[in-house]
Every structure is written in structure tokens, then in C-alpha cells.
Amino acid sequence: MLEAMVFYILAAASVIFGLLMITRVNPISSAMTLIGVFGALAGLYAMLNASFVSIIQILVYAGGIMVLVIFVIMLLNLHKDDLQPMRAQPFWVILALVALFGTILGPILFCVLPNKDWTWGSLTPDFGTLMMVGEKIFSDFLFPFEILSLILLTAVIGALVMAKRKL
């Protein structure tokens, strides 16, 4: 019962923060509400026995990526007059949500999911801990993990080349 209550609170928080995010005029408010979504999702990950991923979600998303986004938003120093023409039109937002509900969400919620009866698998007590995930990464996924470091290096150099005024 407690699990259901926590799930519904976190789910409602993530959906409400998500809707707030796509309707705010000011990008800073949107970034703050998006951090709320990430926090709620980290709680849901923790409920799904994914303790390490939950911590990484907070550290990397809320602590790393969103700080970068907020930093760039503040760097560009946009004025209210610049932001007003780019505000969300409620009509178009509602139209998009209704259209997507008809094409994507409705079929998933009412046709696909009711016909599936997935149940939770049997878990060992250390499922999702840092040790188990680390063993998986460094045994089966060692090569993709090393490629990932190359991707990050490429991204950093690419970002420097693009953002620098002249090389």
C-alpha cells in the first residue's frame, strides 16, 4: 500500500512538472521544473531496485547537464521581450497533446498494455547495486564502455571548436 502511494505521488509529480516545463515562458523556470522531473524519476528508479542508476540520475542529470543548460541560458542573457514571442500557445499545446494521445499514447495505454501481464522477476538482494552493475559493465560491455570515452572526448573537442570565437 505504501509502495502504491509513493508511486502515485512521484508519478503525479513527474507528469505535473513535465507539463509545467513545456508551458513556461522563461527557460530558467523550465529548467527548474525539469530538475523536479529528474528528482521524481530518480525516486521511481530507487523503487525499481536501481539504486546506482538513481544516484547517477541525480548526479549527472540534475547536477551536471541541467547546470550546464542553466549556465548557457544565463550566459545568453535573454530579455523578457525576446522571450514573449516564443511562449507556448495553449491552443497548440493542447492540440499537440490530443493528437499525440490519439496516435501514440491512446494505442499504448488502451490496446498494448492491457493485453500484457508482465510480472516482476525474482531478484537477488544485491540487484542493481554498484557492484553488480560494475561487474556487468566491465565483463560484457567493456568495449562499448571504452568507445563511450572516445565519444565523450569527441563531444568535448567538438563543443570547444564550435563555441570558440576563432581558433
Place this chain on the structure above:
Amino acid sequence: MELYPITPNHYLALSAVLFTIGIAGVLTRKNVFMTLMSLELMLNAVNLSFITFAKVNSDLTGHVFVLFVVSIAAAEACVGLAIVIALFRLKETVNLDMFKSLKN
């Protein structure tokens, strides 16, 4: 789908709802920051599905994939924001409607 107990279907439904909100944000907003942040929301919705199925199948591969997606999202945000800075230097705006140099 009953309200109680919580089954994997509940998590998958939430994931679908969040993904839809993300697409709606990409489609309706003209601010380039909003598009980037809606993309992050869509990535997170997919991550929730990965974690749910990891628990359903008792398999940690889903967790590893989520960690990879988070790393790729960090790289993507880094490059995307660099492009935004370069574009702002060129056009003095972040309105997506103004970026149409390739039209015609």
C-alpha cells in the same frame, strides 16, 4: 489496469505519458532551449522503460544501457549548447523560426 498493486504496466504507462509530453514540447515550442530540454525528458521516459524491463527480466543489461544513455545525453547536451552559442553569436536570437538560412 487496477490502481493497486503496482505492476510493470503502471511504470510503462507513466513512461509513455512522459514521452508524449516531451514530443509535445518539441513540437510546440520555438525556444531552442525548450527543444533541448524536451529531448532530455524523452530520453528519461525511455530510461524508465529500460529500468522497468530490467526488473521484469531480472537482468542488469537495462541498467547498463541507461548509464550509456545518460553519458550520450551529456555529450549531446554539450554539443547542442555549443551550437546554440554559435547560432546566437550569428543571429542574436534563440527563436527557431529565425534559423532558416538553409531554406531555398
